[in-house]
Amino acid sequence: MTASPYSAVYPLDAPNPGRATPRVLSIAGSDPSGGAGIQADLKSIAALGGYGMAAITALTAQNTMGVIAVHVPPAQFLRQQLDAISSDITIDAVKIGMLGDATVIDEVRGWIEEVRPAVVVLDPVMVATSGDRLLRESAEKALRSLLPLADLITPNLPELAMLLGEPEATEWESALDQGKRLAAEYGNTVLVKGGHLPGPVCPDALVNTSGMLSRDVIEITGPRVETRNSHGTGCSLSSALATVQARRGDWEVSLQEAKSWLLGALTTSGALEVGQGNGPVHHFHHLQQASKPGAFAATLWKEAGPELESIYGLPFIQGLQSGELPERDFNYYLAQDAIYLNGYSRVLARAGALAPTEEEQLFWAKASQQCLEVESELHRNWLSTREASTATGPVTKSYVDHLLATSASGSYAVVLAAILPCYWLYAEVGRQLHASYVDAGAPADHAYAEWLKTYADEDFAAATRKAINFTDAAAIAGSEMERAAMMDAFIQSCRYETAFFDAPRLFAQPSIGRG
Ligand SMILES: Nc1ncnc2c1ncn2[C@@H]1O[C@H](COP(=O)(O)OP(=O)(O)O)[C@@H](O)[C@H]1O
Numbered sequence: 001m002t003a004s005p006y007s008a009v010y011p012l013d014a015p016n017p018g019r020a021t022p023r024v025l026s027i028a029g030s031d032p033s034g035g036a037g038i039q040a041d042l043k044s045i046a047a048l049g050g051y052g053m054a055a056i057t058a059l060t061a062q063n064t065m066g067v068i069a070v071h072v073p074p075a076q077f078l079r080q081q082l083d084a085i086s087s088d089i090t091i092d093a094v095k096i097g098m099l100g101d102a103t104v105i106d107e108v109r110g111w112i113e114e115v116r117p118a119v120v121v122l123d124p125v126m127v128a129t130s131g132d133r134l135l136r137e138s139a140e141k142a143l144r145s146l147l148p149l150a151d152l153i154t155p156n157l158p159e160l161a162m163l164l165g166e167p168e169a170t171e172w173e174s175a176l177d178q179g180k181r182l183a184a185e186y187g188n189t190v191l192v193k194g195g196h197l198p199g200p201v202c203p204d205a206l207v208n209t210s211g212m213l214s215r216d217v218i219e220i221t222g223p224r225v226e227t228r229n230s231h232g233t234g235c236s237l238s239s240a241l242a243t244v245q246a247r248r249g250d251w252e253v254s255l256q257e258a259k260s261w262l263l264g265a266l267t268t269s270g271a272l273e274v275g276q277g278n279g280p281v282h283h284f285h286h287l288q289q290a291s292k293p294g295a296f297a298a299t300l301w302k303e304a305g306p307e308l309e310s311i312y313g314l315p316f317i318q319g320l321q322s323g324e325l326p327e328r329d330f331n332y333y334l335a336q337d338a339i340y341l342n343g344y345s346r347v348l349a350r351a352g353a354l355a356p357t358e359e360e361q362l363f364w365a366k367a368s369q370q371c372l373e374v375e376s377e378l379h380r381n382w383l384s385t386r387e388a389s390t391a392t393g394p395v396t397k398s399y400v401d402h403l404l405a406t407s408a409s410g411s412y413a414v415v416l417a418a419i420l421p422c423y424w425l426y427a428e429v430g431r432q433l434h435a436s437y438v439d440a441g442a443p444a445d446h447a448y449a450e451w452l453k454t455y456a457d458e459d460f461a462a463a464t465r466k467a468i469n470f471t472d473a474a475a476i477a478g479s480e481m482e483r484a485a486m487m488d489a490f491i492q493s494c495r496y497e498t499a500f501f502d503a504p505r506l507f508a509q510p511s512i513g514r515g
């Protein structure tokens, strides 16, 4: 049997006490731009393998930049929608989102009390990411009356504070305290979400103080994705949780699965190119992304774009191109490059040790050896007649430390992502510098003519293409968590590439060399 692209996200062969394809109803508002509300809910439910249904509480006119208008149809009509569904279809889980006003809340409460669905997840939507209100202020009290009917409440930090009538938490520990108080007050489980806090990680925690979970606080942390595309994350997570919970019957397992999926949806959101504001997440990333060779590499390349721009703007690169770069800076760069290559070689050897195939093992082992050969070539041909400090500079040290740390703790895929910028950005910058030298008629009196000629190395370009393909393949084979870690490692290395080219300007000593 071939693995389905779904299998990484939603392994059907895992124990499923519930239905394989749960019937999940979203009671929420409509977002015509498709990123939040029932549109996000239906996509999320389907992405996690459920059968989605939607009863619409309110219509909004909104896009990725904000909410323009809200229209709440008569609440009795919502009740007709709900009754039409429950009189015919067994509902395995309900997710409640935007409610709009108190009359809607009353209808939903009446219907839930009558039907008593097995799983109820309540996302107490009050204010959109854009800051626009989605619940009348006068309805906040009515919303509290719905809380005891939910198994899980998923407020963001402003909503958590509003439900308690307290100021918003500004740190994780106080957010957890608020979560405990809310859980104790209403006797259910609260998901405290860390999306609104700053920092490199994005924690979430299931909180229940009445012994319904294995611990009072179950925290699951993931990396924070650097993206503006957070429109609808709360809607998507809550409906994903309702779906997985109906299948698995365990909140911790459900959160793990839903959070891992959401991480992939956030990481790949840039590929959608929807709107000019806070864009949506990529709900079906696992279907498209995992199966298309080259797609992950393309996402990486897009991320590298701003760094490449910065590199081309550096005085070092412009000086190398014009020939006016102070020799002192060039000497510093060469000396640091030799030091860097020694460390880099060790990391390439580690990639060889982790490689899953003999072809890749051989490729990285050779690359590691060639790196040392280039290092000695630098000393023999370029540095022997120049004056430059042999001390490790601060950027070289940080870059190599980052690579060594990644190679000590990261998987093969993550190590490759950290390694790649040194191939890819260097090859691209070299290609451009060489092309502009040739365009200028390859002047023999250019101060860096000999160096610029080394950039026309077809073997290095071929090795770069291979390194990209191996990284892409490792991403396809990896988990969402791994792909997010790859993205982080890649971006970090890209930043060091820029800093490395800028280091001579900052750290080359005026007393050394002629300059
Ligand atoms: N930048 C991010 N990187 C990773 N996960 C995020 C990010 N922003 C939000 N999340 C996750 O998205 C979910 C929604 O969180 P949050 O933004 O706090 O709520 P809301 O969307 O309701 O305002 C949580 O699981 C949170 O951890």
Ligand SMILES: Cc1ncc(COP(=O)(O)O)c(N)n1
Binding pocket: 028, 029, 030, 031, 036, 037, 038, 060, 097, 098, 125, 127, 128, 129, 130, 134, 230, 231, 232, 233, 234, 235
């Ligand atoms: C119809 C509707 N429901 C909910 C949200 C909140 O979503 P987010 O807080 O992620 O913008 C929204 N913007 N629109």
